[in-house]
Structure formats: C-alpha cells, structure tokens
Amino acid sequence: MSATLLQSLEQAYAQLPPAAMQAGRLGEARRASLAAALADGLPGARAERWRHTSLRALERRAFSPLPATATVDPAVLAAIPAPRIVFVNGVFAPQLSQLKDLPEGVSLQPLSQALQQGDVREVEFLARRFDAADETFARLNAAFALDGLLLRVAAGVHCTQPVALVMLGAAAGGDHAVHLRHCVELGEDARLTFCEYQLAASPQAHLLNSFAHLHLRRGARLDHVRVQGEDAGATVMTRSDAVLGSEADYRRTDLELGAGLSRHELNVSLFGQHARVAAAGVLLADGRRHLDTRLNIDHVARDTACDLTWRGLGADRGRVVFHGGILIRAGADGTAAQLSNKNLLLSANAEIDTQPVLEIHADEVQAAHGATVGQLDDTALFYLRSRGLPESVARTLLTRAFCRVVLDGIADAGVRERTDGLLDARLPQVAA
Amino acid sequence: MATERNDIENALNRRYEAGFVTDIETEYLPPGLSEDVIRQLSAKKNEPQWMTDWRLKAYRHWLTMPVPEWAKLRIGPIDFQAISYYAAPKARPKSLDDVDPKLLETYDKLGVPLHERAKLAGVAVDAVFDSVSVGTTFRKELAEAGVIFCSMSEAIREHAELVQQYLGSVVPVGDNYFAALNSAVFSDGSFVFIPKGVRCPMELSTYFRINAMNTGQFERTLIVAEDASYVSYLEGCTAPQRDENQLHAAVVELVALADAQIKYSTVQNWYPGDENGVGGIYNFVTKRGDCRGARSKISWTQVETGSAITWKYPSCVLRGDDSTGEFYSVALTHHAQQADTGTKMIHIGRNTKSKIISKGISAGRGQNSYRGLVKVEKSAEGARNYTQCDSLLIGKKCGAHTFPYIEVKHPRAIVEHEATTSKISDDQLFYCRSRGLGEEDAVSMIVDGFCKQVFKELPMEFAVEAKKLLEVSLEGAVG
Numbered sequence: 038m039s040a041t042l043l044q045s046l047e048q049a050y051a052q053l054p055p056a057a058m059q060a061g062r063l064g065e066a067r068r069a070s071l072a073a074a075l076a077d078g079l080p081g082a083r084a085e086r087w088r089h090t091s092l093r094a095l096e097r098r099a100f101s102p103l104p105a106t107a108t109v110d111p112a113v114l115a116a117i118p119a120p121r122i123v124f125v126n127g128v129f130a131p132q133l134s135q136l137k138d139l140p141e142g143v144s145l146q147p148l149s150q151a152l153q154q155g156d157v158r159e160v161e162f163l164a165r166r167f168d169a170a171d172e173t174f175a176r177l178n179a180a181f182a183l184d185g186l187l188l189r190v191a192a193g194v195h196c197t198q199p200v201a202l203v204m205l206g207a208a209a210g211g212d213h214a215v216h217l218r219h220c221v222e223l224g225e226d227a228r229l230t231f232c233e234y235q236l237a238a239s240p241q242a243h244l245l246n247s248f249a250h251l252h253l254r255r256g257a258r259l260d261h262v263r264v265q266g267e268d269a270g271a272t273v274m275t276r277s278d279a280v281l282g283s284e285a286d287y288r289r290t291d292l293e294l295g296a297g298l299s300r301h302e303l304n305v306s307l308f309g310q311h312a313r314v315a316a317a318g319v320l321l322a323d324g325r326r327h328l329d330t331r332l333n334i335d336h337v338a339r340d341t342a343c344d345l346t347w348r349g350l351g352a353d354r355g356r357v358v359f360h361g362g363i364l365i366r367a368g369a370d371g372t373a374a375q376l377s378n379k380n381l382l383l384s385a386n387a388e389i390d391t392q393p394v395l396e397i398h399a400d401e402v403q404a405a406h407g408a409t410v411g412q413l414d415d416t417a418l419f420y421l422r423s424r425g426l427p428e429s430v431a432r433t434l435l436t437r438a439f440c441r442v443v444l445d446g447i448a449d450a451g452v453r454e455r456t457d458g459l460l461d462a463r464l465p466q467v468a469a
Numbered sequence: 470m471a472t473e474r475n476d477i478e479n480a481l482n483r484r485y486e487a488g489f490v491t492d493i494e495t496e497y498l499p500p501g502l503s504e505d506v507i508r509q510l511s512a513k514k515n516e517p518q519w520m521t522d523w524r525l526k527a528y529r530h531w532l533t534m535p536v537p538e539w540a541k542l543r544i545g546p547i548d549f550q551a552i553s554y555y556a557a558p559k560a561r562p563k564s565l566d567d568v569d570p571k572l573l574e575t576y577d578k579l580g581v582p583l584h585e586r587a588k589l590a591g592v593a594v595d596a597v598f599d600s601v602s603v604g605t606t607f608r609k610e611l612a613e614a615g616v617i618f619c620s621m622s623e624a625i626r627e628h629a630e631l632v633q634q635y636l637g638s639v640v641p642v643g644d645n646y647f648a649a650l651n652s653a654v655f656s657d658g659s660f661v662f663i664p665k666g667v668r669c670p671m672e673l674s675t676y677f678r679i680n681a682m683n684t685g686q687f688e689r690t691l692i693v694a695e696d697a698s699y700v701s702y703l704e705g706c707t708a709p710q711r712d713e714n715q716l717h718a719a720v721v722e723l724v725a726l727a728d729a730q731i732k733y734s735t736v737q738n739w740y741p742g743d744e745n746g747v748g749g750i751y752n753f754v755t756k757r758g759d760c761r762g763a764r765s766k767i768s769w770t771q772v773e774t775g776s777a778i779t780w781k782y783p784s785c786v787l788r789g790d791d792s793t794g795e796f797y798s799v800a801l802t803h804h805a806q807q808a809d810t811g812t813k814m815i816h817i818g819r820n821t822k823s824k825i826i827s828k829g830i831s832a833g834r835g836q837n838s839y840r841g842l843v844k845v846e847k848s849a850e851g852a853r854n855y856t857q858c859d860s861l862l863i864g865k866k867c868g869a870h871t872f873p874y875i876e877v878k879h880p881r882a883i884v885e886h887e888a889t890t891s892k893i894s895d896d897q898l899f900y901c902r903s904r905g906l907g908e909e910d911a912v913s914m915i916v917d918g919f920c921k922q923v924f925k926e927l928p929m930e931f932a933v934e935a936k937k938l939l940e941v942s943l944e945g946a947v948g
Contacts, residue, residue, distance in 0.1 A: 085539065089876075351880075367866070382880040385847070393886065395871040396541075400862040400892045407887040410845075410877040 043075055045099035046177065046214060053102070057183050060152040066164040070179035073167070080171035087171060089358040089390045090300055090329045095272055100214035100244050102181050107207035109133065109238040114203060116455055117234065120145060121201035122186050126243065127215035129184050130205075142194035143229075148185040148218060159187065162220050162250050174274040174300075178248045182218035185247075188231070192224030192254070199230040199452050204247060206271055207238040219249040223257035223285075230260040230449045235275070237268035237295065244272045251277060253285035255309060260448050261289040264459055267296040269324055275301040283309030283338070290447050291318035292456060293328045294463050300329040307334070307341035307369075317346040317443040319460060322355030322387065323467045329358040332376075336364065340371035348440050349380035351387030352467045361393040361406065370401035378408040381439060383467065413439075429469035436468040437461065498555040504528060507653055510555050514622050517629060527642040527652030534646045540780055540809040541838045541870055545714070547751070552685040552716060554654045607671065614670050616700075617662040621689050624660035631662055635693050639722035639759045639786070647718040647780075648755040651687045655720065658688035663698040663729070672928055674703040685716035692722070694729035696762060701732040703931055714742075714777060718753045727762025727789065732770070734927050736935050739775035741942075744833070746805025749777025756783035760792035760818075768795040769812065770926045772935040774942040777806060782840065784813035787821035787849075794823040797923040799935070801942050802835025802867070811841035811858075811872075816849035816882070826922050827858035831867035832943060838870040845882040852882040860890040861919055863912070863943070913940050 050071055058064055079096050080087040109125050111133060119135035122145060129147040136145050151159040163182070167175040186202050204217060223229055235245060245267065253259055267273050273296040281287055293299055305314045320328045334343045349357035361376045380389045393406040413435050421431035440460060447453040498509060507528055511521040536547075611618050617628060624632050642652045659675045675690070694700055717739060723731050733756075742749025752775075758767035769783040785794025796812040814823035829837040839858045860869035871888045893915050901911035917924075917936060924932045 380877075382877055382882070385880055387880065388876070388878045390874070390876045392872070392874050393888070394873075395860075395888060395890055396868070397860070397862070397870060397890050398868045400865050400867065402862070402890065402892070404890040405888065406871070407885075408873070408875055409886070410875060410882065410884040412880060412883070 041099045042096050043078065046102055046181070047071070047075055049102045050180065053181070053183070057149070057152060060155055062157065063160070063163050066166065067180045069166065070176040074173050074176035074180065077170040077173065079173050084171045086331065090298070090327065095244070095298065098212065100212050102214045102216065107209040107238070109205055109207050113205065113236065113238050117201050117203060117232070118199075118451075120198060121203055122147065123203040123205060124184060124217060125205045125207055125238070126209055126213055127184060127217055133203075140194065140196050140198070142191035143196050143200070144187070144189045145200060146187050148187055148220075149183055151187055152183065163218060174246050175248060175276060178216045178218055178246050178276075181214070181216040182248070183216075185218040185220070187219075188221045190223045190227040190229050193226050194224070195228040196230070199232050199449055201232045201234065203234045203236065204245060205236055205238045206241050206243045206245060206267055208241045212242045212244070214244040214246065216246045217248070219247070220252075221249065221259070222252045223254060223259055225254045226256040227254070228258045230452060231262070232452055233261070233263040235263075235265045235267050235273055235295075237266070237271065240268050240270060242268070242270035242272075242297075244274070246274045248276045249278070251279040251287070253279065253281045253287055255282045256284045257282070258286040259288070261287070262447055262452055262456055263289070264292045264294065264456060265296060265299055265301070266292075266294045266459060267299070269295065269297050269326070271296050273299040275299070277301070277303045279303075279305045279314070281305065281307050281309060281312035281314065284311045285309060286312075287314045287316075288446060288448065289314070289316045290443060290456065291316070291330070292460060293318065293320045293330065294459065296326065296328075298327045300331070302331045302333070304333045305335065305343070307336050307343070308338055310338045311340050312338065313342040313344075315344045315446060317446045318348070319440045319443050320347065320349040320357045320359065321460075321463055321467060322350065322357045323352040324355060325353070326355045327358070328356070331360040331362070333362045334364065334374070335366070336369040336372045336374065337366055339369055341369060342373045343375065345376040346442055346446070347378045348443055349378070349389055349391070350383060350436065350440075350467055351380065351389045352383040354384075354386045356388045357390070359391040362396070363394065363404065363406070364396045365399050365402055365404065367398040369399045372399065372402045372404070374402070374404040376406035378406075379439070380408075380410045381436065382410055382412060429465065432468040433465050436464055497553050500553045501550050502552070502554060502654070506554060510654060510656070513555060514625075516622075516625055519633065520625055523637070523642070524653050527649050528654075530643040531646070531649035531653055534643070534649060537646050540840070541836070541872070542778055542780060542807050542809050544751070544778060547716060549650075554685060554687070555656060610670065615664045615667050616669050617660065618673055619660055621655070621658040621660050621691065624691075628660070628662070631693065632660065632691070635691055635722070635724055637722075639724060639757050640720050640755050645755060647753040648720050651689060651718050651720045651755070655687045655689035658690045658719070660690075661692040661700060661702065663694045663700045665695040665698060667698045669698070669700040672701045672703055674705070676705050685718065687717075688719045690719070690721040692731055692733070693724045694726065694731050696726045697728040699730045701928060702734070703928060704733070704735045705738070705934075714749055714751050716751045716753070717776075719755070721754070721756040721783075723758035723767055725758065725760050725762060725765035725767050725792075728764045729762060730766045730768075731758065732768045733758070733783070734931055735771040735773075736931055736938065737771065737773045737775050737779070738938055741775045741804065741806050742777040744804040746777065749806070750775065752776035752779045752781065754781040756781065757786065758784065758794070759786045760789050760794060760821075762792070763789040763818070764791045765789050766793040766795070768797075768926070770797040770923065771799070771810075772923070772927070772938065773798070773800040773808060773810060774938045776808075779808040779810050781810045782812055784815070785823060786815045786817065787823065788817045790818040791820045792818055793821070796823075796825045796827070797926045798827045799830070799920045799923045799939070800828070800837055801830040801832070801939060802837045803832040803942055805834050807836045809838040809840055811839045813842040814844070814854060816843075816845045816852040816854070818849060820851040821849055822852070823854045825854070825856040825858070828920050828923055829858070829860040829869055830863065830916060830919070830943070831860065831869045832863040834866045836868045836870070838872060839888070840872040842874040842876070843884055843886070845877045845879050845884065847878045849879050850881050852879060852884075854884045856886040858888045859919070860888070861916065862890065862892045909944065913943065916943060
C-alpha cells in the first residue's frame with residue numbers, strides 16, 4: 038500500500054554502515070522496528086490519531102536516509118550561545134558545536150560517540166519497541182537514528198547556563214530523511230534550562246524525524262524551550278516523551294513557526310507523587326503550513342498537576358490541529374489538571390481543528406479544559422486605531438498580546454528574549 | 470447513623486420499577502435476520518413494494534459495514550441472528566377501546582396517560598409496545614389542526630408521498646452501522662407532520678416499551694415541521710428486567726423548514742442491568758435534525774438514566790441561514806452502566822447558532838463519555854457555538870471522559886468550549902449536612918442543582934419525572 042517513502046527507506050537501510058547499526062548490539066531492535074513500520078505502513082485517514090493530518094502527499098515522496106554533508110554559514114548560530122551541540126542534516130557538526138566549559142556534573146555528547154564506544158547502558162533507550170500501528174515515525178526513528186544528543190545532569194547540580202541543541206536543515210542535493218534520537222536525564226534535585234532548535238540553514242525539503250526522551254528524577258526541574266523554525270518545504274516529525282519522578286517540575290514552551298508539515302507529540306508521564314508539568318506553546322500556521330500538536334498527559338501518581346496553555350494562529354491557507362489529551366488514572370487522586378487552548382482564525386482559507394480531551398478514572402480530582410476559536414476583537418482594534426496606530430500595527434500588537442501568556446512562562450531572561458524575538462519577527466506577516 | 474445505613478441498604482435493594490413483564494399473547498417472527506425475514510416483516514405490515522425495496526437496500530448495505538469500535542464502550546459481541554425482529558401483541562386493536570386491557574394496565578403502571586388521563590394531561594400519546602404502535606390518542610383534535618400524528622406503519626400506508634419525500638433524507642440508509650440495521654428492520658415508530666403555520670395545539674408524546682424476550686426494538690421516528698410551524702415532542706422508554714442484553718437501535722429524523730421549531734425531549738429509562746452489569750438494554754440510537762429552512766430551530770433535550778450501554782448523539786445540521794441548534798443533556802451512569810453520548814452541530818448556513826449543555830454524572834463503576842463535534846463550514850459566516858460540559862464523579866471506581874472535536878473553517882465564526890470534572894465538594898456536602906439534610910438528600914439536592922440548566926428545558930411533567938428518575942437511579946451511590 039504505502040509506496041515510495043517507505044520503499045525508499047527500506048532500500049536505504051541496507052546501505053547504512055553496519056558497524057554503527059549494530060553498535061551496542063541494537064541491530065535486532067532496529068530490524069524489528071523497521072519491519073513493523075513497513076508492515077503497518079503510514080497511518081491513513083481512518084487512524085484516529087491522524088484524523089486531521091494527512092500523510093498522503095508525504096507517502097508518495099522518496100527520501101535518502103544517508104548522511105549528507107553540507108556547508109553551513111556559522112552566522113545562523115550567532116544568536117545561540119554556548120554550550121551548544123549542532124547537527125547538520127542529522128550529522129554531528131563538531132566545528133559548529135561548543136561543548137567545552139560545561140559545569141561539573143553536566144555531561145553532553147553526541148549519540149554517535151556513545152555508539153562508537155559501545156556502552157550499552159548509555160544507549161539502552163534505543164532498544165525501546167513501539168507497539169501501536171500508528172507509531173510509524175517512532176519506529177523509523179528506532180530503526181535509523183544514529184545520532185542525537187545525550188545530556189546528563191548529575192544529582193544536585195544546578196546548571197545555570199542554558200544548554201542548546203540545534204538541528205539544522207541545509208540544502209544537500211536531494212531530499213533527505215533525517216532521524217535523530219535524544220536523551221536528557223536529570224538526577225535528583227538537578228536543574229537545567231534546555232533549548233531545542235529545529236532551524237533551516239538554507240531552503241530544502243528534508244524530513245526531520247526527531248525523538249527526545251526526557252527523564253526527571255525526584256525533585257529535578259527542567260525548563261525546556263523548543264523552537265521549530267524549519268523551511269517551508271520541510272517536514273518535521275517531533276516526539277517528546279517525558280517521565281517525571283516525585284516532585285519533579287517540568288516546564289516547557291514550544292514555538293511552532295516553520296515547516297510545511299509539522300507534527301509534535303508531547304507525551305508526559307507524571308509518575309511520581311507531586312510531579313508537575315506546565316507546558317505552553319504557540320502554533321503559527323501561515324502560508325500553506327500544517328501544524329499538528331498532540332499532547333498526552335498521563336497522571337499516574339497521586340497529587341500530580343498539569344497546566345497546559347496553547348495558542349493557535351491560522352492565517353493564509355494554514356491549518357492548526359491541536360489535541361490536548363489528559364488522562365487521570367485510577368488512584369491518581371488529588372490531581373489538578375488544567376488546559377486552555379485559544380485560537381485566532383485570521384483568514385478565510387485557514388482552518389483550526391481542536392480537540393481537548395479529558396479521560397478521568399479517579400474521583401478526587403479537579404480537571405478543566407477550555408477551547409475557543411475566534412477573531413481579534415473589533416472593539417480593541419478600533420480603540421488602537423483611534424489612538425493613531427495603523428491597522429497592521431494594531432493587529433500585530435493584539436496578536437502578540439494573545440500569545441504573550443505562552444512566552445511569559447520562560448524563566449531564563451536571555452532565552453525568553455531570544456524566543457520573543459523569533460516570534461516577533463514572524464507576527465507582522467501573519468497578523469497584518 | 471444506623472437508620473441512615475438502613476435507608477441506604479433499602480435504597481440499594483430497590484428494584485427497577487418499570488421492570489415487570491406483561492403477560493399477553495405475542496406474535497413473533499422467529500429469531501434471525503435475512504432478506505426473507507425482511508420481506509416477511511414488510512409483508513406482515515402490509516407495506517408497499519417501495520418500502521420493501523428500501524429495507525432490502527439498507528440490509529444489503531448493512532452487510533458490507535464493519536461494526537463501529539470507536540466509542541469508549543465495552544460491548545460484548547451482538548448476535549444479530551439470535552434476535553427476533555418482530556414481536557406484536559396478537560390481538561390487533563381496531564381502536565383505543567379495543568386495546569388489550571392488560572396493555573393499558575401496563576401503561577397505567579408506567580404512568581403513561583394513554584386514555585382518560587391523557588385528556589387531563591393534555592398530551593397526545595403514541596405508544597409503541599415491542600414492535601407495533603398500539604394506539605394514538607387525540608387523533609381527532611390533532612386532525613382538526615391539520616397535524617398528522619400516527620404510527621410509522623400507518624403513515625407508510627396513508628401518507629406515502631410524505632414518507633417517501635422525507636424518510637432517510639436526514640439519516641441516509643447507510644449513515645452508520647446501527648442506522649443501516651434500523652433502516653432494514655425498523656418495526657414501527659411515530660410520524661408527525663405539522664403543516665405550514667400551525668402551532669401544534671398540544672405536546673405530542675411516544676412511549677416505547679420492550680416487553681417480549683429476545684426481541685430487539687427498532688423504531689423509526691420522522692417529524693416534519695413545515696414553514697413557521699411549532700411542535701414539542703416527548704419520548705419515554707422502559708423495558709422489563711431480564712438477564713440478557715436486549716438491543717434497541719432507533720433512528721429519529723427531524724426536518725424543520727423555514728421559521729419552524731421542533732423541540733424534542735427524551736427521558737430514557739430502559740432497564741440498566743443489575744448492579745453487577747448483568748442484563749440491560751443496549752441503546753444504540755441515531756438522532757439527527759435538519760434545520761433546512763432559514764431561522765428554523767431544533768432543540769434536543771435528553772435525560773439518560775437507563776440502559777446498560779448508551780450510544781447516542783442527537784445532532785443538528787444547521788443548513789438554513791440564522792438557524793439554531795440546541796442540545797441539553799443529562800446522562801447518568803451507575804453500577805456498571807456505560808454511556809458514550811453527545812452531539813454534533815454542523816454549521817453550514819450563515820449566522821447559525823448552536824448551544825450545547827451536557828451534564829454527566831458517574832457513580833459506582835459507571836463510565837460516562839461526552840463526545841461532540843462542532844463543525845463550522847466555509848459557508849457559515851458569523852457562526853456561533855457555545856459548549857459547556859460538566860462531569861460529576863461520585864465514587865472511586867467510576868470514570869468521566871470528554872472528547873470534543875472542534876473544526877472551524879470560517880474566520881468570522883466564534884466557537885467556545887469548556888469542560889470541568891470534579892466530585893461533589895466536601896464543603897457543599899458539609900454545608901447541607903450541617904443544615905440537617907441526610908447524605909442522600911444532600912447529594913440529590915446538589916445533583917439537582919448540577920442538572921438545573923437541562924431540566925428547565927424539559928416540559929413540566931417530564932421535568933418532574935426526570936428529577937424523580939435521577940433520585941431513584943442515584944440511590945445507593947453514596948455512603
């Protein structure tokens with residue numbers, strides 16, 4: 038059934054360097070994942086979790102999964118301070134990365150390096166299997182990913198410098214499928230600010246398949262900012278799986294500003310008592326962009342909390358798809374869950390599909406969600422116009438205010454300023 | 470405290486009050502489903518050829534359809550061959566006076582004002598007993614107003630043109646698995662036609678009852694309101710207490726032309742099964758209203774307290790400009806009951822408005838899901854939707870779920886959805902208890918307040934019944 042995408046990957050699998058594929062004795066897991074992906078194919082329109090995102094166009098394209106070198110102007114990275122680890126088309130770029138001068142207790146290395154050293158414990162997350170038939174991209178990632186970031190913060194260490202992960206897409210003669218697998222681990226009471234960038238160094242139409250595992254042990258706090266600013270031709274599949282121990286505090290902000298098709302799955306398991314997650318994001322779909330964000334917050338333990346705030350902007354022929362799933366398991370009493378998803382529909386051809394979902398199996402809970410789709414307030418616009426602001430400026434200002442609440446959640450002032458700048462640069466095109 | 474425990478014990482052991490069997494001679498078709506069965510069924514009802522063909526077409530389509538599995542329900546496999554698709558009291562009534570007195574007694578026990586009581590209550594009733602309609606009251610008064618209110622079988626014979634024009638125009642034959650099955654084997658139901666400009670002089674009502682064993686009930690209701698007419702329609706349902714699951718797969722179609730208003734209210738009290746989840750009705754219903762004309766309005770109000778499984782999404786297609794759709798629902802699940810219910814509001818016309826108020830109550834091991842779709846098409850300029858769905862949890866083992874879908878394609882549409890889930894707050898309970906209310910009374914009062922927004926939409930006599938039903942259904946839920 039599903040033709041070219043999977044065929045092209047299947048053919049390319051054999052050409053991958055066997056030494057790297059077998060490292061850490063992971064060959065079996067890789068082959069099984071590829072076989073499962075090929076057997077089930079890409080999820081179709083009847084797959085509930087892909088109901089609003091069609092993969093038919095992607096399915097017909099062929100990609101080369103072989104590493105492609107490309108030269109990148111370091112100016113792209115000027116605004117991203119060290120320490121940072123950079124991957125260009127999925128390949129670790131030592132000349133662009135700055136891994137030195139890390140505080141004691143913080144270890145940062147590319148996955149490819151750990152694979153060469155063959156330390157199985159370091160890369161055991163690569164052996165994970167994905168059972169659901171629609172987890173095609175996770176399976177492909179499990180089969181193909183040879184690089185990524187490994188970041189560990191030892192117990193009790195407070196890393197004050199934000200650590201940056203940069204995935205750059207660059208033109209390299211043909212379309213490439215890039216698979217990256219990351220793992221971030223925080224020991225007990227460790228603290229870290231982590232910035233993840235998916236950016237374009239030059240126009241291209243690659244497929245980026247990025248999968249991050251995040252582990253927060255007891256009392257750890259992770260501030261995580263992700264900016265997806267890929268080229269309009271690119272396809273980005275991102276998955277973030279976080280597991281939180283007791284009293285862990287995970288704060289995350291996602292800005293979806295680029296790519297032609299971008300799908301982000303954020304799975305958070307609140308595994309320890311009093312764990313909490315505060316996640317927020319902006320989905321900015323202009324041009325012909327299709328942005329799909331899917332949250333699955335799983336309250337496993339007692340007294341856990343989630344606070345989710347997402348804002349969507351649909352302009353031109355853009356489409357915003359949002360699914361906010363909150364599951365409260367039996368026994369997870371004392372849970373507080375809160376989700377707000379507000380959307381602005383700014384043009385006649387844009388579309389917004391939102392689905393906030395609550396699944397509750399415990400009774401001592403407070404859960405609420407709200408979703409709205411609407412327009413800028415005419416009265417507010419009129420007020421600003423009457424104060425002498427041109428319409429385009431007034432619209433931009435109101436749109437910025439609409440997204441404000443998301444950026445306010447970023448604790449680190451430097452990171453907030455940079456993220457703010459990235460969003461501000463895009464808003465006038467959308468709002469005006 | 471001791472007496473209170475006794476009260477609770479008593480309440481726990483209280484039986485489903487409508488759970489009696491009426492012992493009257495019944496004519497069955499043998500269990501099983503095939504084209505022959507459908508032809509026999511159609512012949513028994515003296516149907517014209519076009520109707521038989523319509524049924525067969527639906528049946529052939531049904532055979533090609535997979536059983537839907539998307540609802541959050543645990544449903545045992547249904548053996549469609551073990552069900553009898555036709556059961557009717559043997560003595561065919563010529564008029565209401567000929568109706569078997571035992572049957573009337575049954576409706577008496579249920580509190581249906583079928584005969585004299587109907588006059589007092591001013592409600593015209595069409596009562597469906599198993600598969601056939603046994604009597605329709607107030608025919609003459611309605612006829613004077615030009616209103617047609619009769620059983621579907623009669624409508625097929627006497628008003629074939631109207632039926633042919635509208636039947637299946639809102640819920641097409643192949644709409645979904647259970648609707649297709651219903652189209653093939655529907656036994657009876659009500660037909661209502663309100664001509665242009667007529668305000669129906671009284672509330673119309675249908676009472677459904679499944680009596681015979683191993684039967685399914687597949688009623689089909691069609692209500693057509695012509696320009697600037699108004700009708701309020703009430704529907705109630707009960708079934709005897711039995712250990713096996715019985716199937717009820719109904720289809721209701723509403724058509725509202727320009728400026729017409731249809732108000733459709735349901736109090737569903739099918740047998741819910743016992744506290745261990747044995748027996749009970751599988752209630753798989755397709756209800757859809759089509760606001761075809763400008764400024765038309767369709768309003769669904771439902772109180773769902775019965776059935777082992779409820780699978781029901783009364784919907785509105787808002788085609789006419791400035792048309793309005795409303796959905797008010799209280800769904801209660803107790804013991805092992807499961808409900809997956811909600812609505813669809815499809816905005817097509819300009820300035821269409823819809824409002825959804827859904828209240829779910831889960832107790833015992835009940836599972837209650839709200840599933841709704843609000844869709845604003847590109848043509849629906851100025852569309853407006855407001856959705857509120859609240860869930861109340863009573864007990865540790867129950868579940869409450871919310872699955873709303875919002876799809877908006879017009880930039881001048883405003884859609885709002887909000888949902889909350891919580892248990893009855895200890896503060897509220899404590900306050901009521903400190904004022905001298907027993908725990909059951911306190912809970913019942915809080916639940917009543919929780920459902921108020923929906924109950925106030927019900928016609929008065931139904932609101933009283935709904936409130937009572939809720940109290941009875943919730944007995945034993947606390948403590």
